[in-house]
Structures are given as structure tokens and as C-alpha cells.
Amino acid sequence: MAREAKNFDHLLGGKAKGLSDTQLNAHFTLYKGYVNKLNEIQTKLGTADRSAPNYSFNEYSELRRREPVAFNGTVLHEMYFGALGDGSTSASAAVKAVFEKSFGSFDAWLADTKACLMSAHGWTTLVYDYESGKLLNNLVHGEHHSGNFANVHVMAAFDAWEHAYFFDYQTGKAKYVENLLGGIDWSVIEKRFAEARLVG
Ligand SMILES: [Fe+2]
Incomplete structure (x- = not known):
């Protein structure tokens, strides 16, 4: 099942310290690109030919090599946006x-x-x-x-x-x-x- 990009629009309007809406929206677009690529890679992996994996080049091998790029690009951005705040909280x-x-x-x-x-x-x-x-x-x-x-x-x-x-x-x-x-x-x-x- 396709992974859906999370919505972080609650950060707009000065809710993320020092970051403008223009900056955040550009970053959200980049994050959504990772989610789309993760879905694309995992969909292709579903039917990729596993019979001739190869270190130099093979479609299945290359999909597996690039999967962590899209996966970590997705997850790390969700953890980053998820903990952005306006500076009104402090560590207990x-x-x-x-x-x-x-x-x-x-x-x-x-x-x-x-x-x-x-x-x-x-x-x-x-x-x-x-x-x-x-x-x-x-x-x-x-x-x-x-x-x-x-x-x-x-x-x-x-x-x-x-x-x-x-x-x-x-x-x-x-x-x-x-x-x-x-x-x-x-x-x-x-x-x-x-x-x-x-x-x-
Ligand atoms: Fe980023």
C-alpha cells in the first residue's frame, strides 16, 4: 500500500522558529518527492525480476540500492518537521x-x-x-x-x-x-x- 506524505501545515504562519512559509513549503515539496519516490521504488520492487542481481547494474539491485535514500529521506524529514516548534517549550x-x-x-x-x-x-x-x-x-x-x-x-x-x-x-x-x-x-x-x- 502506498505511503502517504504527512501534512505539516500546522508549522506555517510562524509556528516553526525562524522559518518562513516560503522556506517551509519548498521543504515540504522536497519531502513529498521522497515519499513519491519511495512508493515508486517499492511498487517496482513488487514485480522486479530477481533472477540476475548484479553489483554493477541490474534493475532489481539498483532499486534496492536507492530504496534507503527514499526511505530515510522520508522518515528523517518526518522526524525533523515533527519536532519543529516555536520555542515556547523547554526540556523538562x-x-x-x-x-x-x-x-x-x-x-x-x-x-x-x-x-x-x-x-x-x-x-x-x-x-x-x-x-x-x-x-x-x-x-x-x-x-x-x-x-x-x-x-x-x-x-x-x-x-x-x-x-x-x-x-x-x-x-x-x-x-x-x-x-x-x-x-x-x-x-x-x-x-x-x-x-x-x-x-x-
Ligand atoms: Fe531536507
């Missing part, structure tokens, strides 16, 4: 305690996330590492289907590809990052932490 004491255990302090996480986003050409994700029971910052290098940590659960996704901010900020990436992190909807993050049983 319980949420801050989770960051403290993993990064030493909430502010240390914030500083590290800024540094990751300024280092990355695209995504930085906050992930939960089942092995250590701690949160990690994952600077996703290369295309977004590569460079992801294994055996982790994505708790938050931060998009610093130029398409996410260039209309509003041009080369002022640091200001975008500042507003992005200042506008996180902490009620969403706390809900994700609760689902992972990181907070009670």
Missing part, C-alpha cells in the same frame, strides 16, 4: 537528566549538536544506543542512507542541507542552527523519550 528536568547521563549536561549536548550541524552538509541525528543505554549524536556523512549508526533508535533528526534554510538565511547557516535548536518542540522529544522508556 526528566529529559535534561537523560542528556546529562549521556553528554555530561544538556548544554554540552546543545554545543555538540551545533558543532555537528556546522560540520555536516546535511543531517545530524540524535540516536539512542541500545548497547550503552545512552544517547549519541550521529553526524550523517555522505548521502543520508550511509553513515548512520547501527542498532540505534533515531530520537531526533536535524536537517542542515542547504534546501532547509537557504531561502531564509542564505549563507547564514549558524543563525539557522541557532533557531532550529532554539525552536525544538520539547513535548515531542519527551514523548519520544517516554516511548523508549528513557523517562518515566
Whole structure:
């Protein structure tokens, strides 16, 4: 069954800190493109010939290689838009305690996330590492289907590809990052932490 793009229009009208409607609408269009491609790939995979897979080129092989691009492009954007806010929420004491255990302090996480986003050409994700029971910052290098940590659960996704901010900020990436992190909807993050049983 085809996957439907989620609607994030509730962010329009100044509800996402520092992001104009023009910027957001352009980004929504890009996100919907990933959803459409994911559906296209998965539909073709339904009937693709599996008899001659090949590393260099084969239709089935190529569909499988590109599937994570569309899949992660879809999922990460949904996590990114899902936690954008206007800056009116703040991290609770319980949420801050989770960051403290993993990064030493909430502010240390914030500083590290800024540094990751300024280092990355695209995504930085906050992930939960089942092995250590701690949160990690994952600077996703290369295309977004590569460079992801294994055996982790994505708790938050931060998009610093130029398409996410260039209309509003041009080369002022640091200001975008500042507003992005200042506008996180902490009620969403706390809900994700609760689902992972990181907070009670
Ligand atoms: Fe994006």
C-alpha cells in the first residue's frame, strides 16, 4: 500500500522558529518527492525480476540500492518537521537528566549538536544506543542512507542541507542552527523519550 506524505501545515504562519512559509513549503515539496519516490521504488520492487542481481547494474539491485535514500529521506524529514516548534517549550528536568547521563549536561549536548550541524552538509541525528543505554549524536556523512549508526533508535533528526534554510538565511547557516535548536518542540522529544522508556 502506498505511503502517504504527512501534512505539516500546522508549522506555517510562524509556528516553526525562524522559518518562513516560503522556506517551509519548498521543504515540504522536497519531502513529498521522497515519499513519491519511495512508493515508486517499492511498487517496482513488487514485480522486479530477481533472477540476475548484479553489483554493477541490474534493475532489481539498483532499486534496492536507492530504496534507503527514499526511505530515510522520508522518515528523517518526518522526524525533523515533527519536532519543529516555536520555542515556547523547554526540556523538562526528566529529559535534561537523560542528556546529562549521556553528554555530561544538556548544554554540552546543545554545543555538540551545533558543532555537528556546522560540520555536516546535511543531517545530524540524535540516536539512542541500545548497547550503552545512552544517547549519541550521529553526524550523517555522505548521502543520508550511509553513515548512520547501527542498532540505534533515531530520537531526533536535524536537517542542515542547504534546501532547509537557504531561502531564509542564505549563507547564514549558524543563525539557522541557532533557531532550529532554539525552536525544538520539547513535548515531542519527551514523548519520544517516554516511548523508549528513557523517562518515566
Ligand atoms: Fe531536507
